[in-house]
Amino acid sequence: MKLSTRARYGLKALIDLGLHSANEAISLQSIAERQDISTSYLEQLMAMLKKAGLVKSSRGAYGGYQLGKPADEISVGEVLRVLEGSLEAAACPGIENDGTCHGSDVCVAKLVWKRINDSITSAVDTLMLGQLIEESRRVHEEKMESQGMEENVPDILK
Structure with missing residues (x-):
C-alpha cells in the first residue's frame, strides 16, 4: 500500500494542528510554512477534513483551524479514509465488474488478500492522532536537547 x-500532507497538517492549536485557531499559512506545503493544496485538504468533522474553522482576525474533536478520538484510519478513500491494499484479481468471482468456491488466495487488508485496517484504526502528536513532541524535544537548545523549546512543546 502506497499513500x-x-x-x-494531511497527516502532517493534523499533527501540526494538534501541536499548535491547543488554545487558538491556527492559520493555514503558518501550517504551510512549518510543514512546507503549498497553501492552496492545504486548503483542499482542510476542506475534505472539515467536511468529515476532523477539523473546524473560524473566520476573522483570529481565525484559522483547530482539530474538530480530541486527537485521541481521531484514528489514522479515519484520516486516511477521508483523504484516500478505500484502504484496500490488495483486491482479489478474480472479481468481475459486477462483483462476482467465478472461482470463489475453491479459491484460497482470497484469504491472503483478506488477511493483508484486515492487518492494514487494524493497524491504522488503532493508531490515534494523539499518539502521533505525542511522538512528534518527544522527537522535537530530544532534537532540541541533543543540540543544546532546550531553552528555546516553545512552551507548547514542554
Missing part, C-alpha cells in the same frame, strides 16, 4: 501525497 499519496494527500494522505502524507
Whole structure:
C-alpha cells in the first residue's frame, strides 16, 4: 500500500494542528510554512477534513483551524479514509465488474488478500492522532536537547 501525497500532507497538517492549536485557531499559512506545503493544496485538504468533522474553522482576525474533536478520538484510519478513500491494499484479481468471482468456491488466495487488508485496517484504526502528536513532541524535544537548545523549546512543546 502506497499513500499519496494527500494522505502524507494531511497527516502532517493534523499533527501540526494538534501541536499548535491547543488554545487558538491556527492559520493555514503558518501550517504551510512549518510543514512546507503549498497553501492552496492545504486548503483542499482542510476542506475534505472539515467536511468529515476532523477539523473546524473560524473566520476573522483570529481565525484559522483547530482539530474538530480530541486527537485521541481521531484514528489514522479515519484520516486516511477521508483523504484516500478505500484502504484496500490488495483486491482479489478474480472479481468481475459486477462483483462476482467465478472461482470463489475453491479459491484460497482470497484469504491472503483478506488477511493483508484486515492487518492494514487494524493497524491504522488503532493508531490515534494523539499518539502521533505525542511522538512528534518527544522527537522535537530530544532534537532540541541533543543540540543544546532546550531553552528555546516553545512552551507548547514542554
